[in-house]
Amino acid sequence: MIELSSAEVGLEQRRFEAMATVTAERMELHMAEPLEKGKSTSGYRERQPIDWRPIAEKVLGLGDDAPMSELYPAVSESFEGWLPFVQERFSLDDKTMQSMDRARTAAYLIGTLTEDNLPGYVSVLYRHLQTAPDDVRDIFGQALGIWTAEEDAHLRAMGGFGELTDMFRKGTAIGLKGWSYSAARAGNLRHGSSEVPDGLTRMKVYTAIQEPMAQIAHTKDAVLHDPVGFTLLQSISEDEARHGRWFKAEVKALMPEFGADVIGALHAVITKFEMPGRDGIIDFTKLRAFISGANLLTTQDLGGVLSGVVSLWGIPEISGLSDMAKIQRDEIMAGVEMLNAIDGIRAKSGRFVLDQTVSVNDLRLARKEYLLCR
Numbered sequence: 001m002i003e004l005s006s007a008e009v010g011l012e013q014r015r016f017e018a019m020a021t022v023t024a025e026r027m028e029l030h031m032a033e034p035l036e037k038g039k040s041t042s043g044y045r046e047r048q049p050i051d052w053r054p055i056a057e058k059v060l061g062l063g064d065d066a067p068m069s070e071l072y073p074a075v076s077e078s079f080e081g082w083l084p085f086v087q088e089r090f091s092l093d094d095k096t097m098q099s100m101d102r103a104r105t106a107a108y109l110i111g112t113l114t115e116d117n118l119p120g121y122v123s124v125l126y127r128h129l130q131t132a133p134d135d136v137r138d139i140f141g142q143a144l145g146i147w148t149a150e151e152d153a154h155l156r157a158m159g160g161f162g163e164l165t166d167m168f169r170k171g172t173a174i175g176l177k178g179w180s181y182s183a184a185r186a187g188n189l190r191h192g193s194s195e196v197p198d199g200l201t202r203m204k205v206y207t208a209i210q211e212p213m214a215q216i217a218h219t220k221d222a223v224l225h226d227p228v229g230f231t232l233l234q235s236i237s238e239d240e241a242r243h244g245r246w247f248k249a250e251v252k253a254l255m256p257e258f259g260a261d262v263i264g265a266l267h268a269v270i271t272k273f274e275m276p277g278r279d280g281i282i283d284f285t286k287l288r289a290f291i292s293g294a295n296l297l298t299t300q301d302l303g304g305v306l307s308g309v310v311s312l313w314g315i316p317e318i319s320g321l322s323d324m325a326k327i328q329r330d331e332i333m334a335g336v337e338m339l340n341a342i343d344g345i346r347a348k349s350g351r352f353v354l355d356q357t358v359s360v361n362d363l364r365l366a367r368k369e370y371l372l373c374r
């Protein structure tokens with residue numbers, strides 16, 4: 001973290017104060033979970049981080065607290081039978097199925113390794129937290145604790161499923177020579193986060209974009225998995241969506257006083273947006289190519305996320321900007337327009353592309369059929 005002058009520390013403290021009320025409100029809203037999913041009037045309980053084992057037990061129809069000796073073969077059987085079922089159900093050739101499996105595996109590996117790097121993210125966030133004024137620091141400390149507990153549950157869920165299904169051993173099988181999950185995880189943890197913001201505004205702007213991108217990544221990867229993997233990843237995706245809404249609201253709270261700062265931070269993030277494991281994950285570039293080529297996370301997705309935050313934060317309507325801030329805003333708007341104009345990926349023979357080779361809805365119906373025939 002860059003050392004701040006006393007004047008800069010004063011500005012950071014004002015930014016924390018500008019966000020504090022919204023942070024407290026979003027934290028309370030985030031922790032209030034409806035007793036019945038989809039019904040907001042039936043009462044609330046305190047939200048708890050997801051627990052992957054009860055999720056797997058429920059999907060597979062096992063009793064509560066099923067021993068691992070029962071859970072392991074059930075999860076493994078469901079996982080192993082899914083892709084053959086998909087191939088037969090949609091009459092897909094072997095090359096297309098290999099492409100689908102490669103994309104699914106690459107997305108899962110990057111997703112897990114990104115979650116694994118939690119210690120690196122927390123250290124960065126904690127350092128920023130030390131600048132907060134004493135009277136609001138506890139609010140942000142509580143918020144960080146909630147986020148940390150939920151992200152830890154994600155890495156445990158993905159880690160558990162990855163071990164039970166041997167997903168972590170498939171790097172070499174999808175074309176990564178000598179690839180090792182353990183080595184990739186160690187390298188990522190040693191490196192820490194690829195994104196180390198220089199201040200509170202950039203940190204919140206980055207996370208307000210990164211969390212929705214993680215939501216999209218998990219949602220799209222989920223549809224390629226069997227019912228257990230789908231439910232686990234979809235549960236994680238829903239958490240990421242809630243985190244994204246929280247961070248977007250915090251940035252919006254900065255707009256009245258620090259709108260120019262938000263524009264500068266957004267411009268810096270857009271100039272070269274990367275997910276946080278870019279530099280630490282071994283073979284990140286190859287894995288990312290497999291993912292984007294299958295339409296699991298693309299520049300079009302980034303364009304959609306950016307369009308949402310630009311509108312929510314009212315970027316086009318900000319007045320009283322300096323000439324530099326106006327230039328940055330114009331470049332932001334042009335960049336978003338360019339991303340949204342990029343043509344979508346087109347499937348070729350033997351190559352899997354989600355929503356072209358097979359649609360999300362097709363796979364949803366297939367999962368229902370798969371559960372019925374097991």
